[in-house]
Amino acid sequence: MTAREARRMTNKTPPEGTTLFLIGMSMPRLRHPGAWLAVFLAMPRMLVYLKRNPDAGLLSGRLYVGPSIMVVSYWRSAEDIRRFAADAQAPHLPAWRWFNKRFADRNAVGIWHETYVIGEHETITSGMPPWGLAEAVGAVPVGPGTKTAAQRSRHNVAEMSHSV
Incomplete structure (x- = not known):
């Protein structure tokens, strides 16, 4: 990273x-x-x-x-x-x-x-503490599979559908 x-x-x-x-x-x-x-x-x-x-x-x-x-x-x-x-x-x-x-x-x-x-969503903070949803539920570093807005949105939808 x-x-x-x-x-x-x-x-x-x-x-x-x-x-x-x-x-x-x-x-x-x-x-x-x-x-x-x-x-x-x-x-x-x-x-x-x-x-x-x-x-x-x-x-x-x-x-x-x-x-x-x-x-x-x-x-x-x-x-x-x-x-x-x-x-x-x-x-x-x-x-x-x-x-x-x-x-x-x-x-x-x-x-x-x-x-x-919250359902289909994506968030990012850069150069500042976690904000918004990342502050509310916790933050994780951007990495493989979450580098772009489209990837983060797909990742969140997939993760939320697995938790049901």
């Missing part, structure tokens, strides 16, 4: 059901911070709760703040996400009910999410 290849990592085969969950918010009315600030502050509280309660199913998550706000998270399963969302003792459900009562249909703050069960 060359020194360059030693720096390149791809994800270990994730357990069946591993799920990518993207959630974010938009602030169409920046001049109304009372509307979006409370929604924004709810997300770090949820991430802290999830990190302190690993049985909830979060494998890893990162908050991104820029022109829009987004959390990229990996979970053991889509069912774990749904269970967390519906748990009255966890911070999501009370915050969701509050949001719907105060801000739904007011065009002051928007929330979106997307859920993807």
Whole structure:
């Protein structure tokens, strides 16, 4: 393995059901911070709760703040996400009910999410610590059979079909 290849990592085969969950918010009315600030502050509280309660199913998550706000998270399963969302003792459900009562249909703050069960995928990190799925499920060096995106995708599909 060359020194360059030693720096390149791809994800270990994730357990069946591993799920990518993207959630974010938009602030169409920046001049109304009372509307979006409370929604924004709810997300770090949820991430802290999830990190302190690993049985909830979060494998890893990162908050991104820029022109829009987004959390990229990996979970053991889509069912774990749904269970967390519906748990009255966890911070999501009370915050969701509050949001719907105060801000739904007011065009002051928007929330979106997307859920993807990992299947056909490929990842790579180079010159940095494992990131994303490789951080969530573990990383392995890129090597024979995983040097290109197409090879990594085929490898992950084959590995996941063997684990079923």
